[in-house]
Amino acid sequence: MKLRFSLQALEPAVPGRARLYVRDLDDELELGDYAIAIQRSQNSYYLHSAQSWDASLRWLPQQGWTEHEEGIAVLLNADIVDSLLANASDAYQITLADSGGEELGRSPLKLDKAILPSTAGGHAQAMELTMPVAAAPETPAPEPVVETPPVVETVAPPAPEPVKVEMPAPNVDTVAPVEPPAKKGGMAKWIVLLVLLLTLLGAAAYWFYSQSAKDDSPAAPEAPEPKPAVVETDNCTMDKLADRPGLQFVQECVKESKTSEQWLAVIEEVKKAGQCDVAQRLYVNKAQSGDVKIALAYAREYDPQDHPAHACFSKPNPATAAYWYETVLLSDPDNAHAKARFQELSQ
Template sequence: MRKIELRPLPDPKPGVGQLVIIGGNVTGEGMSVDIQRNQDEHFLQANGVWGSHPFKFQLPELQTDSDGNQTAVVDKQIVDPLLENPHATNMARFYGPDGAELGRARVKLARDLISSGALGSTPSLEASATLNTPEPPTAPPTPEPPTEPTTVEAGPEVTAAEPEPQLESKTGSRRWLWVALAILLLVIIVGVAAWFVLASRDDEPSENETAQELQQEAEASEPEESTENEAAADNTSVEATEPRPAENAPVLAVAPCSLQRMDEQKELEFIQACTAADGETAAMTLDVIDEALANEHCSIARRLYAHEALNGDIEAALGYARQFDPEQHSPSTCFPAPDAETAIFWYETAQGIDSDNTEARQRLEALQE
């Protein structure tokens, strides 16, 4: 399969969408899907959080749309978590009834999707009119002209009839006033609803602006450096400037990206300190990745590959693609098997950084045949 799109239904509903499988060979029922985000390689769980273990969502029987693509309707379990960070990169893997993987591709979000949180907060015009338009108060009954005393007959009939048109005029004015207020309220409600829908839409990056999309994705997924890490980096620099006895370990042993730190710190803490280290060049980062692979720090290597590639380092993007490319793959602890779909994604990332890159173009042509 070439691409997966999550689109709204023809009759859009908050928290509901349809997975559209483009260029795939999957049909029938009994299928399931898991979703993995590239940021930390965690999988979407049934409760909407991301965990380290895959979770398979059961899909209804696939339907064929007007373009010949297979579609499956999904609810807020999948729609809401993906809309929380629309610029993140997510991979969907499809499985058959027997649990065998049928294919995978990156999930692209349509701009018109609405999360379930919008349910009830953007009522339709008809509902708004029903709920919010105030009813005009019931006019008091017109008093019957008195029949007694008979002295009324002595007065001119015009005088007795004068109050009726005045009351009619006042009642008509009040009704027009309520109608005008109702129309004004409807206009306000329609304006607020339109603003809410427009504000809730995320601008989708175009197909031709891959580099800009990847840059936004890197900014959205890049972890913020904590104050404690800044203090640790400052302390390291201070220690590096102080004179040390000759028998002390060299400064490189305690550098933020050193193997010693890699062994001592938690993965996320190491990634934050290493990527924020002053003077850390792209070439040095690739050396750190090689050292992580050699010492089987697989998650650190994958995260550094993705971080550098999404921040515009074409060598990191090509290097990560080669790890999955069936023609260039070398089995290892961190990359035990090739994966053509993932290789295509990272070659496309490299091509987004440099559209004239020969290796990325040639490998994409070969893998997409």
């Protein structure tokens, strides 16, 4: 049975709650009691309870299934929703089984970005619903306005300006100053010669002083040698991968700015190093962020037509390949290759 799973936020969004939609491409699914198994891509573990994962298969029975246009749906609680939102770099696959434990189909889960964890709720919503609305205060009646008669101001006439009486100034006869008689003698030329001599002596003394100051001044300090430029460290090298856990490597590596070709080269090196879970995390992170080339490459890892022989992707998975081809079409609806492969794998 060909199934497609998508987890959608409620309208309006409720923290910790989301609705799981199961789309039946074969139109064979009927309303009944079903259980789901959730497997993550990090280490292929299954969800057992809230934030608890284990290698053994665990079925999670769900109650309250309803019908919708293309299949069935059920409301998931906060234990499952918070577990799915705990790590943004993980991808998940859901398997559906009936009440008898028979597996009906499996497919990757498509998560709605509008889903909120339960921690986003807090107490604000509860207080908003329970607090009574205070009644609006009554508007007091307007007080009567007492009209007062207009005040008439009396303007006093301006005081007369005093009359200035100008007195005639007395006539004073000006007396020209009498210059003293010039003294006779030849002292002036000796004074001029003495001033010139002192000026020459001062200039000579200043010249000798400036020359000695230049000789005694310290040499100018040499300019410091330029320091070499600091080279930024690439967090996606294999040396970094060998020195730290895989999850820490992915969290630091995805912060780098690289082209699609550079990311594919990093993923290829990680695969050669045998770090399959790290390669899957890098694929998922970049494919979900809208990189079409990465999503196409990841789809080919599972496509039976293009499946390469590699230890990290030992078996083809048509449902997973169809999911990532569909992811490509969300960003590039006119991609002919993704459209053709998605249609063929969905039949």
